[in-house]
Amino acid sequence: MLQNRQLRNKTASDITYIIWLFCLFSYISSYSQESSQIKPIAESFTTYTQLPREIAYAHLNKSTYIKGETLAFTVYVFDKNSKQLSTVTTNVYCAIVDNEGNIIKNKMLLAQNGVCYGSFFVDEPFFSGNYNFQAYTNWMKNFDEQNFYVQGISIIDANDTTPPPLVSSHLDIQLLPEGGHLVANTPNTIGIVVKDTLGLGVPNATFELLDSNNQSLGSMGTNQFGIGKFALTPDHGTFYKVRVKTQEITQIQPLPPSEPFGIAMTLNKLTDKIILRFNTNKDTYKSIQNKPYTLLVHNGHDLKTIGIQFTDATEILTLIPHKDLLKGMNILTLFDEEGNPILERLYFKYEGVQFVKSEEANFQKDEDSTLIKIPIKTVNPKAFNNFSVSVLPTETKSYQHHQNIISALYLQPFVKGFIENAQYYFSDINRQKEFELDNLLLTQGWSSYNWQQIFNHPPNAKYSFEQGITVKAHINQSKYNTFAMFPITNNDFETFELNASNTYFEKQGLYPLDKEQLRFVELNRKNSGIKPHLFLEFSPSKIPNLEKYLKIEPLKQPIIFNSNNSQAFLINSWSGVEQLDEIVLSVRKKDSRKEQLSQQQHGKIDVFDDNLRRSYMDFASYIQTKGFRVYQNDGQLNIINPSATSGTNNSPAVFLDNMRLFDLNTLYQYRLDIVDYILVDKSGFGQGVNGGAGVIKIFTDPKISITFNENSPFQTFNVPLTFSTPSKFYTPKYAFYKTQFYKDYGVVNWLPNCKVDDEGNIVFKIDNIQTGDLKISIEGTCNDGSLISEVKNIQIN
Template sequence: LLDVPYLLTFHDGNSLKSLELSFNGNNESIVILPKEDLYQGMNTFTLFNPEGKPILERLYFNRGGVTIHSDLEHLISRDADSLLVTLDLPDVSAEKWNSLSVSVLPGNTISYGSQENLPSYHLLKPYVKGLVENAAYYFRGNSPKKAFELDNLLITQGWSSYDWNAIFTKPPKYLFDFEKGLSFKVTLNTKEESQFYIFPTQYYPLQLLELDAEKFEFSSDLFFPLENETLRISEMGKDGKLSPPKIFVQFKPSAVPELKSNTVAVFPNKPAGQDSDLNSSMISFQNLEKMQQLDEVLLIQDRTNTRLERLRNSSQGKVDLFTESDPRRSQFLGNYLNSRGYVVNESAGIFSIVARNPNSPNNARPNIYLDGVLLVDFSILYRYQMDIVDYIEINPSGVGGGLMGGGGIIKIITNPFLRQERELGEFYKNYDIPLSFSAKKRFYNPAYSSYSNAFFFKYGTIDWQSDISLTKEGEITFKIKDYGVSDIKLYLEGVVNESEYVSDIIELRLD
């Protein structure tokens, strides 16, 4: 069989490449593959004999294209009762998708005992059998020594998640569609030309759909609803007016499937004739004759307050939710902000605003976000009417806003349909969503009776911040409260430039 070509394949779990391999009667064959031809990260090599059976397998990690940012330059300064930390991330674009978090712990902590970091958890753990001691070591720094040690690890502990024998003898069945969030399907009751508005949710944009008479259904996916959100749909008639639609909506998935597993009995099987061995207390029904029928109690939940509490729990500042009957809807935005710790001047089409008590004397101007977009020019806010404002979040501390947040952070969320809803009445229909995602919870720093004892230094937490923002200059800035701790460790993990890793442990020493 050594004179017949074999097949060598390598894949990354998504794509696969192959080439013929000839032994020419020898027991070995040398093949040189440029690293540029390999996949980024883990590559699984499999050798198939002429009958198509896998006989050898090997894992190889290609570091080419894998970028891990570490050893970041840092600067720390004091700002009132807080510490301002600045980290330099060169060659990182703030316009691309970035997600960073930092854990702030005492320098002598023993509570951060994880042997993994984000790169090892994503790039190594799924491919290695058993526990890897100090897996993060292989991805802290890039040296020939670590590459050699990682390769030896893959030789001894590497394993494939593919069972080729099972694939050949019993091909897998297609049972479920791959899911990205939820999807919904809308079926029309009438076959005629129609236009539909699908109202936006926090992670789903507004959609305008036009259907001809031959189409009586449409579907959408990538739907990530949060708790208490509903799907709102409106139909536009030929006269241009909106009205509740006559449709049928189906969601997929609509329920969490039941977990099928081998159950273990809590009690062992009981031999026959030994009922007296297990004494169980019998329920007495004698007192049921003494029951009384109570008056009906009606429980009413205020959904507005529930939503306000949810918004406040996920916010770093103060949140004002404007209900339909809120009299503040009739005023201008400038008047509202004047009552919330800011000085607003509006004249000749110019909107200027400063904080009465800024965090930085050099910059009293706040960062203002309108529907998630950071405003550079505030002229759009001139004589801005509040009748379409859903809620406003004000963070006077400016935490997470970088050096430009000396005047705090103001986030304005609008809903243009609020104005039309008041003018036209109800013109849409709500559809309850069977499954939803939990909203991001706010982290509260634990309070300690002492920040200088041995317990705090070993097990205490100074701060934890997620979704740290990145400035246009490629810098990370955030504030932490100064508890008088001289030695601090920052554990920074995240993804930048959409696919590059950040993993670093930074030691801060304060005088």
């Protein structure tokens, strides 16, 4: 009959105690009765887990987007074991795919200190429907566990009048014995999960256990996520079923037949310990009596084992103090005497998981904006920290994330299935949530660490950690064997001196942005440039795809949007507003940059924009306005400084991207299309004897691409895969701010990379045009591994 699980009183002799022994990277306990199967299990586990793992989490500003909005995000990449940000990988890939796995948009981002941020514009390629957002690194593709991040999002096209698909009333009822087996004639615990056709839990359903004669053995109910459990001692040959009732439907689901041989497993949590109960029937007991079984506990990195033996009873109790469990996820697997895994259960230990909490937010209103301060006093402002902040109307329906940064790091990577509303278990944690999480884990069955894979298919480092782009330059022909690569935004000027026998040279750690090109030149004995003959290979040259991934279920609540009943909502002039802002900002940026460069170098500096570039035909016409005499004829260029202090040389020293040009013919009719800024120092201060006639330094803008003429000494290459520069997030402009549409779907602000100030505050502004109260969602990391995930509601009059 249906019964509540209760721990029966046992004497001390019934309790199996634990001895821990440190071995290699794992902790392994040693017992005289344990057989030799422990060593190969431990060795296989150590081999399987020796490669480090990375885990990705992406904080999206929303979960539901109106076509025409911007999907903005911050990606955090962690070391799976230490739970600290990973600094090994710089290349992070993000993609949006549809339900068929087709890639709609993707890009590569540059991670610094394990964090990067970016955005996708939700435009023409998108239609109303559900999509998956992916964030991953190349290294993650080496592993069977899903360490990359996948999140379901919903997109609404306001012009799409197609009605939403009808949802079937059929229930998906799963009956899952704890540990994985329903064993006859011994106590079992069975988990029940009731889902709808969208894959979401059906809350507060009632279920009744029936025997073969349809006699009721008791009834219970599911929680808000459609999860419940019950106890049963099944008779062999008796078939049981569960009748589930919701407000709309009644459905019957049979239990799997009970197995005549086997071991059942039940976990109970006490205040400071857990107790594992292993039960078997008399027939099984006869065949396993005194045989050495092993209980193995691991978290994907550390390993502990406990000896288990059925000696004089069909029940064994194993007590494990909480202090001896591993922080976070504990995967408990029972092995038989031959080293075969036969049962598995997941348990989560909250103690040791490092959280930080913010204090009450305060705000100060000005005429056009409101300054908001959120204190997080436990953060060390001198250590690296990053917080992403989404600001939405407090009634929003468009922020329904299943994961937060804590669940993505500590829970989802260890299970095989999708966890609905996983973030729930890691916000405002209390005993009830701990109990609910344990019920959830009871229903998860085997973990993402597959023992067949562990024993037979340890991962190989087929996919590398990626740090930028690697370029292999093959030399078709060369006279001088010295080459130079011109600088780009994230890489300096570099020369490559080769032996005559070398047929290629290689550059690792390139970080080209957007449409940046690579330019190479071969240097002669005078360090003058001649056009090289190179062929380049790039790695990576395209964004790697995820061949297999867990498709995430839809949002917690289906979105039904009727554009016919709403007023015009989005003002489609963001591009114009953005363009105007960029014009104003570019002028200010140009002035401030000129001041900054002037402080760093001696001389007069001109920072070039399109207007200044159009003012001169070429470099010669520009430089003669600086008081130099310029002679440009028949492919030759000479520059004379009439006020030179050197008696023997009156030609200034000229540099192009920090490379001295001894042959100025390189600059014959040199266009200014790609010039970033030019420094002119007619005194030659700081250049020694080489600067007696002055110094001219030309710096090109690596973000500007240009096709050089045939006489150019450069060989220019397009880069097939570059890093996307994060765009400034512009809050959408709405026609109305007091409509239900704005309350449901509006955006107030998004801040992808907040840092605490010296006083421990996150500080940001919002425009006063937005009205109503705010919902502020914070995700982030600090203090070398502490995490924060909070939602704050702020009342602003």
